[in-house]
Each structure stands twice: as structure tokens, then as C-alpha cells.
Amino acid sequence: MLLNGKEMHIDCEKSLSELLTDCGYQINTIAVLKNGEVVSKKEIYTLNVTDNDTIEVVSFVGGG
């Protein structure tokens, strides 16, 4: 799978929220794209990810 452009592997399907927490993200400060689609805050806790998925994790930064 790809996470923010970097390749990584997961052995089996796992929950998106678990993946994010394992990677060190604070879920209340991020938003997620899964395979190009925006994931809602609720869906972060209900969706699973597999080794074929592409995940983008974003947050707010200074800009503009």
C-alpha cells in the first residue's frame, strides 16, 4: 500500500483508524483520502484498508 507516497506493507486487512494510530497520527488533527476519495470523520472508524490501497493523510498548515 501507499501512505503519503511511501510504500508500506500490512499483512492483512486492518481498520483505517488502527493504521493511522499505529503510524503515529492524531486522528482529530487529520483528514484522509482513500484511493482518491475523501473519507469522512465517521468513516475513519468504520473503514478497513488492505495492502492494495492508496492513503493520503493531510492536516492544516500555515499558508496563503
Place this chain on the structure above:
Amino acid sequence: MIDRFIIGGHEFNSRFILGSGKFSLEMTKKVLENSGAEMATIAVRRADSGSSDNIINYIPKGITLLPNTSGARTAEEALKIAMLARELGCGNFVKVEVIRDTKYLLPDNYETIKATELLAKQGFIVMPYMYPDLGAARALVNAGASAIMPLGAPIGSNKGLVTKDFISMIIEEIDLPVIVDAGIGRPSQACEAMEMGCAAVMANTAIATAGDPATMASAFKAAIEAGRMAYLSGLGRVLKDRAEASSPLTGFLED
């Protein structure tokens, strides 16, 4: 009559919008405080899992967040970024920024109009950043924009109101708040924009590259307030081809 500044049904006491780029987190807070701004732009980028701090922690409560769609090259990309910003929890304001030109960073008006329509339909309060073209401004109004944000000069240039005449046309013909965004380099230029009738001014680089950003933020606050007062007063007339004495022309002392 009370002078009110309203965008998308929300009222603001300050007519200064701060761009939050180019500052350290601590300076962001200081500049926001000194500028009196009640609205600040932020961007959406890949998150660093190791980072423990977040810009949101340095923006005082009560400041309206204005996420921009920087990075978008098309209307569809702008929509995606705006939807991500909404999931991050920032309210419904969005600044549409769709740029394909990497040298001059000029906004693509065509994609901006498309993005504005898509976002307005999704319930966003849309503030599009645009190249000052009156036809495009009219199209943005029809697309559901809540304000029009024409550039004064290229982003980050500090060149001032290079597009002044075209901004004037938009102020004259468009009923939405017109907010100069990009290129303003000094408080006098912000003041001039307000004297012309702009509803507000946005600035970032002018403050970030100043010798003392915290002081410059205060200077911008004063300039924007001064410009608005001057506009409400009505500027004095300009004599193009003659002078008019300021002291009486009678009662001179005789030799």
C-alpha cells in the same frame, strides 16, 4: 449608518484577512493578535506523523478559518481539497485558489469559476482568488461566490496595486465584497485599496518579509482602518491642471 462588513452572512469587525504562510507558529499568533484580523487563511498538506504541533493551536479561538485550495490545478482538485478541509473541521468558508502557472502563480480564472460553482453547490461560502477581469468577476457572481478576490500583483512580490485600474472596474460593477489578495507590499498600498472601495485586504508576504513582522502587522491594521474611514468620508477632489490657494487671496500685508 453603521459600517458593516458581511461575507456569506457572517459579520466581521476587521477588514484585514491574514495569510498565515511564512511565519513560525509563535509568530503566527503574534501577528494575528497585532493585526486585529478575524479571518486567517490556512492550507491543506500531507501530515507529518511525527509532528506534535499544529497551526490550529496557534490561531486564537474566534478567528474564522479560511482554508485555501492551494495545490489545486483544476476545479475538481479544488473541490477535493475543500472537502478535506471541511473534514478537518474549519466551518464552511473556502478560498478558491487554482493555479497552473508555476512562474507567475497567476490564478486560472476558468477553473476558478468552475470550482466556485461546484463548491457553492456543496454549501461552502466561496471566496475565489482571481485575475482581475470584469467578465470573470461577473461569472464568479453567477457561480455563487460570496466575495471576489482580485490580485494586486503576483503572489509574494510585494509590488502593490499593479492591477489597480482593473480592480476599480470590479469595485464599480460588482455588488459583492471585493477583497484585494496578493501583491500588497506595504501598509500604504493596503490603505489605497481601501480608499478605492475595497471591502477588505488580504496580505501575508508584506508582513512576513518585513523587518519586524509583529510591528508591521500593527501598521497594516492602522492603514486598513484609515483607508476605510477615508473611503466613507469621500476623498477630496483632484485638480488636474491648476492649483487653488489654501490661504486667503485678500488681506495681504502692503509694503
